[in-house]
Amino acid sequence: MSTEPVDVLIIGAGASGAAIAWSLLETRMQIVCLEQGGHAHDKDFPSRREDYELARYAEFSCDPNVRGLPEDYPINVDDSCIAPVNFNGVGGSTINFLGHWPRMKPSDFKAFTLDGVASDWPIDYATLDPFYAMNDRNTGVSGLAGNPAYPPYAPPHPPIPIGKLGQTLAQGFNELGWHWWPSDVAILSEDVDGRQKCVNAGTCDLGCAAGAKGGSNFTYWPVLEQAGVELRTRSRVREILVNEHSGLASGVLYHDADGQLQRQDAELVIVACNGIGTPRLLLNSTSRLFPDGLANRSGMVGRNLMFHPLKGVSGVFDEPMEGHKGPMACSILSQQFYETDPSRDFVRGYGLHSGRSTTPMTFALGGYGIDRPIPWGQAHRQVMDDIYPYLASLTIVTEDLPEEHNCVTLDSELTDSDGIPAPKIHYRLSDNTRRMLAHGEARATEVLLAAGAREVLAKPDGEVWWRAGWHQLGTCRMGDDPESSVVNGWGRSHDVRNLFIVDGSIFVTAGAVNPTSTIQALALYIGDSIKRKLATLFD
Amino acid sequence: MGHQLSSELVNVLEQTLELLIPGNVTAAIESGNSPGVMAFLQQSLQDDDVLYERIRTLLTEVSESTTTAASASQAVITAERLHLLESDHPQEFASLLRLTYMAYYSRAVARRQLGLGPWPVHPQGYTVPEESAGLLQTLTAPVRARGPFYRPC
Numbered sequence: 001m002s003t004e005p006v007d008v009l010i011i012g013a014g015a016s017g018a019a020i021a022w023s024l025l026e027t028r029m030q031i032v033c034l035e036q037g038g039h040a041h042d043k044d045f046p047s048r049r050e051d052y053e054l055a056r057y058a059e060f061s062c063d064p065n066v067r068g069l070p071e072d073y074p075i076n077v078d079d080s081c082i083a084p085v086n087f088n089g090v091g092g093s094t095i096n097f098l099g100h101w102p103r104m105k106p107s108d109f110k111a112f113t114l115d116g117v118a119s120d121w122p123i124d125y126a127t128l129d130p131f132y133a134m135n136d137r138n139t140g141v142s143g144l145a146g147n148p149a150y151p152p153y154a155p156p157h158p159p160i161p162i163g164k165l166g167q168t169l170a171q172g173f174n175e176l177g178w179h180w181w182p183s184d185v186a187i188l189s190e191d192v193d194g195r196q197k198c199v200n201a202g203t204c205d206l207g208c209a210a211g212a213k214g215g216s217n218f219t220y221w222p223v224l225e226q227a228g229v230e231l232r233t234r235s236r237v238r239e240i241l242v243n244e245h246s247g248l249a250s251g252v253l254y255h256d257a258d259g260q261l262q263r264q265d266a267e268l269v270i271v272a273c274n275g276i277g278t279p280r281l282l283l284n285s286t287s288r289l290f291p292d293g294l295a296n297r298s299g300m301v302g303r304n305l306m307f308h309p310l311k312g313v314s315g316v317f318d319e320p321m322e323g324h325k326g327p328m329a330c331s332i333l334s335q336q337f338y339e340t341d342p343s344r345d346f347v348r349g350y351g352l353h354s355g356r357s358t359t360p361m362t363f364a365l366g367g368y369g370i371d372r373p374i375p376w377g378q379a380h381r382q383v384m385d386d387i388y389p390y391l392a393s394l395t396i397v398t399e400d401l402p403e404e405h406n407c408v409t410l411d412s413e414l415t416d417s418d419g420i421p422a423p424k425i426h427y428r429l430s431d432n433t434r435r436m437l438a439h440g441e442a443r444a445t446e447v448l449l450a451a452g453a454r455e456v457l458a459k460p461d462g463e464v465w466w467r468a469g470w471h472q473l474g475t476c477r478m479g480d481d482p483e484s485s486v487v488n489g490w491g492r493s494h495d496v497r498n499l500f501i502v503d504g505s506i507f508v509t510a511g512a513v514n515p516t517s518t519i520q521a522l523a524l525y526i527g528d529s530i531k532r533k534l535a536t537l538f539d
Numbered sequence: 540m541g542h543q544l545s546s547e548l549v550n551v552l553e554q555t556l557e558l559l560i561p562g563n564v565t566a567a568i569e570s571g572n573s574p575g576v577m578a579f580l581q582q583s584l585q586d587d588d589v590l591y592e593r594i595r596t597l598l599t600e601v602s603e604s605t606t607t608a609a610s611a612s613q614a615v616i617t618a619e620r621l622h623l624l625e626s627d628h629p630q631e632f633a634s635l636l637r638l639t640y641m642a643y644y645s646r647a648v649a650r651r652q653l654g655l656g657p658w659p660v661h662p663q664g665y666t667v668p669e670e671s672a673g674l675l676q677t678l679t680a681p682v683r684a685r686g687p688f689y690r691p692c
Contacts, residue, residue: 013546026595045661047660047661048659050657050658051646052660053644054645104687106689106690110692122579124692144679147681148589148682148683148685148686148687149688151689159675161669162670163667167674171678173682174681174682177686179688181679181682194564199661200665201660201664201665210661210662210664234580243685285610322667323668325667326667359644359650360653361641361644364640364643364644373636376558376560376636376639377558377618378618379566380561381560385566389653
């Protein structure tokens with residue numbers, strides 16, 4: 001076992017691990033990244049196969065419990081109404097995310113001050129703004145400048161087409177005088193640096209074989225590997241080690257591709273495993289100094305798990321909406337109901353995201369995230385012929401507030417293929433979220449009818465989407481108070497001065513937008529902070 | 540050699556597929572009992588003990604209840620019979636339905652019949668015309684007219 005220390009050890013090659021590695025490149029420090037999965041080669045992506053839809057229910061399922069690949073870890077979801085979804089490999093969940101790229105809003109960082117709920121972030125929108133812009137350039141973000149729902153900024157590339165579906169819905173929003181805007185997307189609208197612009201295949205979740213979607217497998221990692229960052233794939237970290245004298249992280253134990261235990265020492269350890277993987281790793285890293293898990297003196301590691309609970313409402317129109325053409329989720333976004341309004345029976349708010357329709361198999365099996373088949377028999381024929389082609393949908397994406405009982409713990413029996421204890425999710429919807437979802441369903445129905453829908457369809461049972469756990473946030477939150485947070489305002493552990501966390505787990509609140517843009521902006525901000533404080537980094 | 544359905548059960552399955560996904564003659568859309576679907580199902584059952592047992596149990600029950608009045612080769616299965624089966628064996632029926640939808644819609648011809656491209660979606664994809672700057676300007680005009688729309692803080 002080689003224990004020769006490296007300067008920086010990053011755990012996880014997904015969105016945040018890639019971004020901070022890029023930020024630290026200029027320091028010339030020796031950077032090693034350990035990733036439990038392998039390289040996902042675009043030539044192997046399922047969308048090149050004739051039966052590509054089948055991959056959604058097998059090796060390219062968003063649910064690790066369905067994929068069950070050696071690089072995946074199982075997640076016990078028996079005590080949750082939402083299942084976390086992810087992808088393990090170089091690029092992480094940016095391999096199968098949908099590329100929707102809204103920023104968080106200024107008010108998202110001030111939920112306590114503005115609305116008396118949750119906590120304020122120790123940083124604000126203005127602090128992250130330059131890092132959002134930097135990351136948008138690195139990723140290749142397309143969008144339309146001038147969105148009045150945000151302080152001024154301009155995406156670097158023109159918007160992708162919103163299509164017939166987006167135009168139809170936009171007219172509905174205009175009819176009601178409600179906000180909407182073409183979505184910011186991490187999807188290229190023009191060819192850039194060897195990456196092809198979007199071909200509107202509609203298979204963003206199956207990897208993007210065109211390279212148009214800005215997964216870090218296409219954006220950061222080629223640059224990083226070219227620049228000498230050592231990426232060790234099929235390397236799953238078992239625990240982070242601590243020097244009992246100094247109290248600093250000394251390195252990690254990890255399983256290599258053969259399952260053999262290896263050790264890698266490091267001066268600086270950065271955890272980038274997101275909102276489930278990061279607390280799992282810290283809780284598995286126990287020692288005399290940290291019997292309840294590394295960096296967990298506050299007891300906050302694993303707590304305050306936030307998702308974005310979702311429900312969908314669909315309108316059936318008179319003309320085909322051609323929803324199978326174009327990126328799956330990214331057409332237009334309304335933030336009309338994003339901010340707190342005292343006249344409503346809930347605090348904070350939600351977004352209305354247009355969803356293009358899915359491909360026939362996915363629709364027949366219940367739609368993306370639901371997994372409950374549509375009827376069989378004559379009703380099936382009627383749904384596929386008279387409804388499916390004419391659908392345009394809105395997804396209600398709600399802000400989830402932090403609650404300590406929603407958490408990640410370690411399962412007492414379940415393990416991954418290396419025998420490392422697996423995470424267990426404990427999660428239930430709050431009454432605030434339920435009221436928000438009900439409000440959102442009613443507003444989505446209004447706008448679909450205003451847009452000309454002849455019929456509106458919604459799930460009648462009050463359930464949220466089962467596989468809606470894309471956004472795993474808050475389980476190692478940042479804050480100024482070591483009693484109530486895990487890392488400080490620039491990502492450093494309160495308890496371990498050379499341990500940083502840079503992923504979605506450090507979010508204080510969730511906002512009501514897809515978080516990857518913010519996750520990477522945060523990672524770049526933390527990287528910048530490390531560079532500025534290098535001389536006193538461990539003080 | 541993995542699991543294989545008997546010819547009697549294959550006959551039952553063919554009729555069941557016809558009922559699960561009826562065709563549309565006017566639109567020239569095939570039913571579930573189409574080339575490729577049965578082969579997919581049989582392939583899926585071959586090495587999956589649990590799935591095979593579920594489907595075999597289901598088909599056997601249909602077969603036994605219908606052959607009381609007719610010989611196996613003449614047995615006629617009705618939608619009413621399948622509805623009963625669905626309520627009596629929800630888990631097994633759900634497995635069959637899911638597998639049938641996967642088999643049916645994974646074929647290129649099914650996509651074509653529904654107006655989608657039969658090709659693997661990469662590299663060809665689909666053409667979606669870009670909105671002109673003028674159209675976007677017009678569409679977003681009412682939104683821009685409202686001015687800044689975020690909470691200052």
